[in-house]
Amino acid sequence: MKEPKKLVLLITYDNWGYNQYIADALQDKSYDVMHIDFHSFKYKYPGIAHKTLNFFTKNLGIINLKHVYYNEVILSKLNDIKSIDTAIYIKADFLSKQTIEAINAKSKKSVLIISDSINRYPKTKNILSLFDKVFSFEKKDCKKYNLSFKTNFIYKTADTIQTKFKYKVFNISSYDNRFPIIKKIAETLYTMNVKSKIIIFSKKENTEPYLEFSKSPLTISEINNFLDESEIMLDVSRSRQQGLSFRVFESLGLRKKLITTNKDIVNYDFYNPENILVIEDIENITIPEIFINTPYREVPKNILHKYLIENWVEDLVN
Incomplete structure (x- = not known):
């Protein structure tokens, strides 16, 4: 039976x-x-x-x-x-x-x-x-x-590394205390002539050419489309946040570079400075062109394995 x-x-x-x-x-x-x-x-x-x-x-x-x-x-x-x-x-x-x-x-x-x-x-x-x-x-x-x-988990993966993209950098965030930091990074990318797609959920009106405001949330499907169209992801952590956000694990699964303000990321086994740029000083943002323009370096499969959702759920039920 x-x-x-x-x-x-x-x-x-x-x-x-x-x-x-x-x-x-x-x-x-x-x-x-x-x-x-x-x-x-x-x-x-x-x-x-x-x-x-x-x-x-x-x-x-x-x-x-x-x-x-x-x-x-x-x-x-x-x-x-x-x-x-x-x-x-x-x-x-x-x-x-x-x-x-x-x-x-x-x-x-x-x-x-x-x-x-x-x-x-x-x-x-x-x-x-x-x-x-x-x-x-x-x-x-x-x-x-x-x-x-x-940690968080990888829910979406890519079989190959893309070579053609619509946007160089992508971020999507709620309007909260991270906004001034996101705005500074977006402005820096804009002055570097880096084509970015940076969306903020807010009912406020936007006048900046390097930001987009959306009054309604996007679906996961819409977000995933922007992820696919973008070469580098931007992650801005909340004040006093140490844990890694979904942006980090989306970048891992999709084999994309990451720009992040989360300094603790250097302590993880997947960290590679060729793939992950940590912004140390928000008052003095430096984004090297060599980071923007060099290709993604593969992370070993044995490291990625434990973050995949199908493996991540194991210790919840066992």
Whole structure:
């Protein structure tokens, strides 16, 4: 008699769509995967009074009606589920301790993945003890809170190195405290006559010739098209961020050079100064033309192997 597939529950706030790659990789390994993406939940305030009240209560740290709704819907989706082999959470700081405990009571194993600094999302500290294993992208958090270190993953690969491109440098970012840095780098590339595609999600108006503002998010498919059309990727890390972003792993998988502000990247096994340019001083940006114009150097396959999504998911379920 054929054994039933093991059930993996993946609970994420998948605002960019990258976590679906985790679900797909697990399904490819013959797990039965239930992916609950609570970013897709649509909450409607009962009235303007509730919306106004929620504005004050969430900022005071009392209650967030949207988060209450997320918890209720998630639990309702699991009413008929009796047993879960592994429950994997990403962005669990949105969830209450009661919700996590109720789900974990049905789960043989619980795993939390923290993809950002705990300083940025301090509520995460309150739930660390609820999980059997906690992975973090941030080395300093792993040391401070005794967590297991894990990087981001490669979800898209290229079989060959491209030679023809529409753009030299590509970046896509939200409008946040990184914007002044992105703007400086974009301006530097512009003065070097380097053709770039640098997109910022913002409702603001843009007057600079070296930036594009988009009022609505792009799909992963649209982003992937720009990745394919670009020779070099630009990665600007958040303030005090040490963990590596998806831009880094997209560049690895697609065999593209990278310009980054993340200084810790030099400590990784795939680092090669011929492929990766680290901007050390944002006030004095230097981008050598030899870096821009020389070809990409292959990274050994045995190094790339562990970052591929199909291998990356292994220690989540084993």
